[in-house]
Amino acid sequence: MDVIVAGGSPAGLMTAALLDAAGVRAEVGERGSEPARQSRGTAMHPRTLEVLTMIDAGDGRRISDVPLTQGQWVPDAHCTGLPGLSGYRGPDTPFPFTLTLPQWGTEHAPAVYLDARGVRERHGAEMTTAGQSADEPRVQASAAWHTTRYLIGTDGAHSMVRRAAGTGFGAHSTSWLARTSNTGRRDAASPAWNRSPRAPAARTHMQRTASRSSRP
Ligand SMILES: Cc1cc2nc3c(=O)[nH]c(=O)nc-3n(C[C@H](O)[C@H](O)[C@H](O)COP(=O)(O)OP(=O)(O)OC[C@H]3O[C@@H](n4cnc5c(N)ncnc54)[C@H](O)[C@@H]3O)c2cc1C
Numbered sequence: 237m238d239v240i241v242a243g244g245s246p247a248g249l250m251t252a253a254l255l256d257a258a259g260v261r262a263e264v265g266e267r268g269s270e271p272a273r274q275s276r277g278t279a280m281h282p283r284t285l286e287v288l289t290m291i292d293a294g295d296g297r298r299i300s301d302v303p304l305t306q307g308q309w310v311p312d313a314h315c316t317g318l319p320g321l322s323g324y325r326g327p328d329t330p331f332p333f334t335l336t337l338p339q340w341g342t343e344h345a346p347a348v349y350l351d352a353r354g355v356r357e358r359h360g361a362e363m364t365t366a367g368q369s370a371d372e373p374r375v376q377a378s379a380a381w382h383t384t385r386y387l388i389g390t391d392g393a394h395s396m397v398r399r400a401a402g403t404g405f406g407a408h409s410t411s412w413l414a415r416t417s418n419t420g421r422r423d424a425a426s427p428a429w430n431r432s433p434r435a436p437a438a439r440t441h442m443q444r445t446a447s448r449s450s451r452p
Contacts, residue, residue: 237263240375240384242363243391244268246277246339249346249357250287251390253299256355257291263355265377267362267391271347277339279315280307281322282329288345289330294352299345307337363391366400 239255241248244266255262280303288300313334314322324332350357358377365376366387373387375397389397398405 237261237382237384239263239386239388240265240382241388241390242366242375242397243389243395244343244357244359245272245390245392246342246346248388248390249343249350251388252355252357253291253346253349254287256350256353264350264357265361265363265375266357266359269360271340271343271359273340275338277315277342278336279310279313280335280337280342281315282324282327282331282333285331285335286329291346291349293349299349302348303335303337303341303345304331306341307335309333310336363396366397 238260239252239262241252241255241262241264244264248264248266252262252264285300285304288303289298291299293299293301311333312323312325313336315334322334324334347357361377363375363377367374369383372383372385374381374383375387376382387397389395389401391397393405395405
């Protein structure tokens with residue numbers, strides 16, 4: 237295998253799709269036994285949508301077409317939902333808006349592409365250790381070792397790959413807690429508690445915004 241991608245959420249699925257589109261053999265290992273359904277990302281910004289247009293769905297469409305049909309187009313909004321943070325009329329983009337849809341909708345587009353292309357996405361494959369053999373990276377998943385030319389870590393905030401590579405990451409502790417839920421959808425998942433890593437600037441901004449909006 238040319239590339240093993242650890243983690244099968246938006247970054248991992250898109251990485252594998254872009255590699256496949258470029259003719260590189262890749263496979264994805266995801267520890268979840270099935271695609272996640274809890275509330276996480278709900279909005280895509282213009283540059284993300286532009287990346288989705290880079291991949292041909294194989295039926296005359298781009299993989300961006302389905303999310304663009306399913307999501308809501310919200311002008312001048314940021315993914316946090318706070319108004320007035322972004323204006324997309326200035327940048328040169330065909331998508332001057334934020335597209336809101338649940339993260340599983342975002343993941344669906346590259347997952348369908350990978351499936352159609354026969355690119356393997358293994359669920360229930362937690363990668364527990366990574367290292368380097370003579371001249372190749374290797375990774376352990378479900379007790380078996382796999383060698384690959386490249387190992388890509390898209391395994392989230394507590395990345396095993398980043399830890400194995402000795403690459404640091406500045407955000408380890410939780411500084412605030414938010415409750416999110418999906419409402420008004422037939423396919424709504426259960427409410428989920430989501431923790432966000434330390435983000436003093438964002439927190440300050442949200443506090444200021446909250447106090448402004450509470451004025452009469
Ligand atoms: C409440 C909330 C709201 C958010 N809203 C937005 C938003 O509107 N827009 C936005 O862009 N972002 C938003 N985010 C951030 C969003 O979660 C990320 O943008 C997105 O999930 C990042 O995708 P990712 O693929 O990098 O990581 P993740 O979604 O974290 O995926 C990592 C994947 O790796 C898997 N994994 C982890 N360890 C291993 C392992 N050892 N072996 C195998 N698999 C492993 C996990 O199971 C997971 O599927 C939000 C986050 C939260 C918590």
